[in-house]
């Protein structure tokens with residue numbers, strides 16, 4: 001069953017990588033209200049760690065919420081566990097209480113990092129077992145949201161890339177490596193499923209009408225290690241990537257990552273939702289758009305023949 005589209009949707013984390021795409025998508029469908037410390041003056045500019053921001057959220061006029069705000073870098077979460085916990089867990093719990101209090105639908109954004117990556121692919125009801133603190137905070141947030149708000153979808157998504165202006169580290173790193181020209185070792189052991197933020201925004205919009213209470217996974221299905229991702233970017237751009245080398249030793253990051261958190265999307269399909277496109281197909285569009293202006297999309301074009 002599909003419901004009418006909500007009139008006013010609060011979007012936390014609206015200035016981030018995903019929030020920017022969600023704002024863009026919802027702008028064509030309803031009235032989205034951006035919430036973040038850097039939100040435009042006509043939005044709700046505020047810090048979710050401050051009580052005053054929550055008072056303003058409670059007082060504002062909205063009938064659905066998309067909760068994107070989080071510290072998503074495992075390293076940053078590790079460096080400041082207290083702030084990560086307050087934002088990733090406590091703010092999510094508070095958002096769920098606010099949504100429940102006005103019977104508003106909430107789409108809470110979670111992550112494939114709630115899984116340990118040892119037994120892919122993962123369905124929505126499979127056991128979670130995060131391998132780092134970021135994943136732990138996101139798992140606890142899921143439980144807090146579902147226990148406080150019966151009108152909530154917890155949407156788990158994998159590694160994201162997107163279009164400017166939001167910074168897209170996955171894409172920037174891949175492009176930097178693919179265009180480096182000098183020998184470059186990249187991990188070829190940890191598998192990700194790069195998914196475009198615009199495709200996730202489509203799923204969010206779908207869920208605001210379809211209103212499934214519980215977990216939903218949305219993910220592209222094509223796997224890529226960091227090495228394969230850079231190779232793919234190089235191939236699409238027509239760059240020589242012979243400088244790229246596979247690294248199969250211990251990954252160079254300090255905070256552990258799950259090895260393969262492939263998310264099954266059967267539930268999304270059954271609900272009739274849009275399944276994100278695979279990166280080999282979607283990247284052509286993303287890179288094409290980026291370089292359509294004759295090469296001002298970044299420094300990369302200048303560095304490579």
Ligand SMILES: NC(=O)c1ccc[n+]([C@@H]2O[C@H](COP(=O)([O-])OP(=O)(O)OC[C@H]3O[C@@H](n4cnc5c(N)ncnc54)[C@H](OP(=O)(O)O)[C@@H]3O)[C@@H](O)[C@H]2O)c1
Nearest residue numbers: 013015016017018036037038047048069070111158159160
């Ligand atoms: N990016 C990925 O690859 C990925 C993968 C899986 C899941 N996710 C999940 O997707 C969601 C969105 O991630 P993202 O990549 O879009 O993150 P992001 O680009 O880092 O954006 C984070 C957003 O949160 C806001 N924020 C941070 N601290 C805040 C605070 N104290 N008060 C209010 N707002 C605050 C930021 O805005 P201001 O700085 O302006 O306040 C920004 O809009 C997160 O829940 C994340 O866990 C992301």
